[in-house]
Amino acid sequence: MxxxxxxxxxxxxxxxxxxxxxxxxxxxxxxxxxxxxxxxxxxxxxxxxxxxxxxxxxxxxxxxxxxxxxxxxxxxxxxxxxxxxxxxxxxxxxxxxxxxxxxxxxxxxxxxxxxxxxxxxxxxxxxxxxxxxxxxxxxxxxxxxxxxxxxxxxxxxxxxxxxxxxxxxxxxxxxxxxxxxxxxxxxxxxxxxxxxxxxxxxxxxxxxxxxxxxxxxxxxxxxxxxLRRPVPEPGELARAVAAVRAARAPIVVAGGGVLYSGAEQELAAFVEATGIPVGATQAGVGSLPWDHPQYLGGIGATGSTAANRIAASADLVVGVGTRYSDFTTASRTAFQRQGVRFVNINVAPFDAYKHGTRLPVVADARSALEALTAALQGYEVAAGHAERVASEKASWDAVVDRALAPSGAELPGQPEVIGAVLAASDPTDVLVQAAGSLPGDLHKLWRVRDPLGYHVEYAFSTMGYEIAGGIGVRRGAPDRDVLVMVGDGSYLMLHTELLTAVAEGIKIVVVLVQNHGYASIGNLSESVGSNRFGTRYRTQDPVTFDFLDEQYLPVDLAANARSYGVDVLEVPRGPGAAERLTEAVRAAKAADRITLVHVETDPLVPAPDGEGWWDVPVAAISELPSTTDARTAYERGVARQKPLLG
Missing domain, CATH: 3.40.50.970 (Thiamin diphosphate (ThDP)-binding fold, Pyr/PP domains)
Structure with a gap:
């Protein structure tokens, strides 16, 4: 200029x-x-x-x-x-x-x-x-x-x-x-x-x-x-090495820092040399491929039984690039073993010192993993721990197989919708999601095959992120297919960016999962005794102010997407819907422009229980029996919380 x-x-x-x-x-x-x-x-x-x-x-x-x-x-x-x-x-x-x-x-x-x-x-x-x-x-x-x-x-x-x-x-x-x-x-x-x-x-x-x-x-x-990639300070590294060598049943918690550092290969080398299993945070999914022998899936409130059971008995937790959110620690109930210790590897001191650890390692994830692997030559986890890791992984993989399989129901549940999209995807595709019940289900069920193939925004879990975030992903990776999964609640928050994709010729595949309400909060509401109050998209009675269960709103979200100039494929209800969804996603991937695939689902079909817990306080006093029952269950969860001073 x-x-x-x-x-x-x-x-x-x-x-x-x-x-x-x-x-x-x-x-x-x-x-x-x-x-x-x-x-x-x-x-x-x-x-x-x-x-x-x-x-x-x-x-x-x-x-x-x-x-x-x-x-x-x-x-x-x-x-x-x-x-x-x-x-x-x-x-x-x-x-x-x-x-x-x-x-x-x-x-x-x-x-x-x-x-x-x-x-x-x-x-x-x-x-x-x-x-x-x-x-x-x-x-x-x-x-x-x-x-x-x-x-x-x-x-x-x-x-x-x-x-x-x-x-x-x-x-x-x-x-x-x-x-x-x-x-x-x-x-x-x-x-x-x-x-x-x-x-x-x-x-x-x-x-x-x-x-x-x-x-x-x-x-x-x-x-x-x-970019600074600091190496571990010798004293911090020596203390971390000693802690790992003393551990019989350790686990790694892999966070987003592994991916931002480009440390996937270093993490694989570390766990393959030592036999230490890995549970991933939402941001850390992709740190290892889903079928890696040491990978147990997601950890914490929305994690797998494999990761959560191993975490519960772990004597050492090696956090790599994680900020230890409440979902990762299952609101401080995930790590139950008395005297469990924490080695926190993080480039940010604020995160490295989380939970009062005595073993912080303020360093880049890649450089720290390289140093640990070199210093731990000859170390392997106890044989019994390795056998249990393999057994828990095999059991969870079988659970996921069943959850992803088509059910033949009139309306597919969300787990089989995930299975249908996964079946149509390629290894380098990027799955984008952010809010509702999908992040939790995807954390358990999505089988990631590429380090950058899983993009779930769950630090802020912002409704409306999905389509705009997916466009940004495609801008950043124009050689990959981007699969945006979005619920109708989140879609209605911020669907206008569909026009941006049309205007600039940005190809993404949007899978719109319509369940006629805020299904995620509906599930949460039910679990805390509030009976899905205010979470369904229904007509409101002008006298009683009730939302009438049988009166669905006359909304046509497929037509809304068409009005922006988006190509739309609608999956009809009925047996075989999951298989038709797979075919529609494949057709959308084969297209050369943005396509939205619309599918209706049954919001009451849950994903498998991963034995995680999330602290959502329940009213201490209530006139509703459902709330009283929920309070009893809540107090059982609170009783398991630990200070995590490692």
């Missing part, structure tokens, strides 16, 4: 600065940032998603247009339909690139900026990098109060963008043009820091975006950000 304005020069007449607007300088700066991870070098910000309104149309909007006309492809612009969905796309892209690259998301003042807050929280909860560029009100306050500005008598400077502070890993506001340089560089540092990354927010007042600025040419030159 060549400026037509005068530039400052030195004695040799070489330009030292360029005269640009703040927005123009930021766009060109972002286009020249590179992430380097070993021998991999890629654009840190591969493109910008945006919706223009007052605040950014004359600032970032003008800058992106100028960049596009001068150098097409330098900073590609993608039009979105919802600001929250923009951030979801960036998250999907970032995970497929193992956090090396992401997208920027730009929004206008007020509601445009506020709409990105959910996406920001999702990115930060998942430790995934996104760059958010919300516009802000006038820094000069010359037009105070401007349209969509908030007014607080106690703090006139407090605005919508301040709400990004608690949901961002980095936040700053460019209140003067010359602040751009330090803010932009600080933002890039956090985006590319494996221990600190998440949502990075630069608030841009609408007047400042358009102001002129003398920009040092050095600021605009290509810059490389080398």
């Amino acid at each position: 060549t400026s037509t304005l005068p530039t400052a020069t030195g004695a040799d007449d070489a330009p030292r600065t360029r005269t640009m607007t703040v927005a123009q300088a930021l766009v060109e700066f972002l286009a020249n940032q590179w992430t380097v991870d070993g021998d991999v070098r890629e654009r840190t910000i591969a493109g910008t998603l945006g919706i223009f309104g007052h605040g950014n149309v004359a600032g970032l909007g003008q800058a992106l247009l100028q960049s596009h006309l001068a150098q097409p492809g330098l900073m590609p612009y993608h039009q979105a339909r919802n600001e929250q969905a923009m951030v979801h796309q960036a998250v999907g892209y970032a995970r497929m690139h193992r956090r090396r690259g992401t997208l920027a998301a730009a929004a206008s003042v007020g509601p445009g900026a506020a709409n990105m807050l959910t996406g920001a929280a999702l990115a930060t909860a998942n430790r995934l990098p996104v760059l958010l560029l919300p516009s802000d009100t006038f820094a000069t306050r010359v037009a105070d109060p401007v349209l969509q500005q908030l007014e607080h008598p106690h703090d006139l400077g407090l605005q919508v963008t301040d709400a990004f502070r608690p949901v961002s890993r980095f936040f700053d506001r460019v209140q003067r043009p010359e602040q751009l340089f330090s803010i932009a560089l600080a933002a890039m540092r956090v985006l590319t820091d494996p221990a600190e990354t998440g949502a990075v927010t630069i608030a841009l007042p609408e007047d400042v975006q358009a102001e002129r600025l003398e920009v040092p040419v050095e600021f605009l030159e290509p810059r490389e950000w080398h």
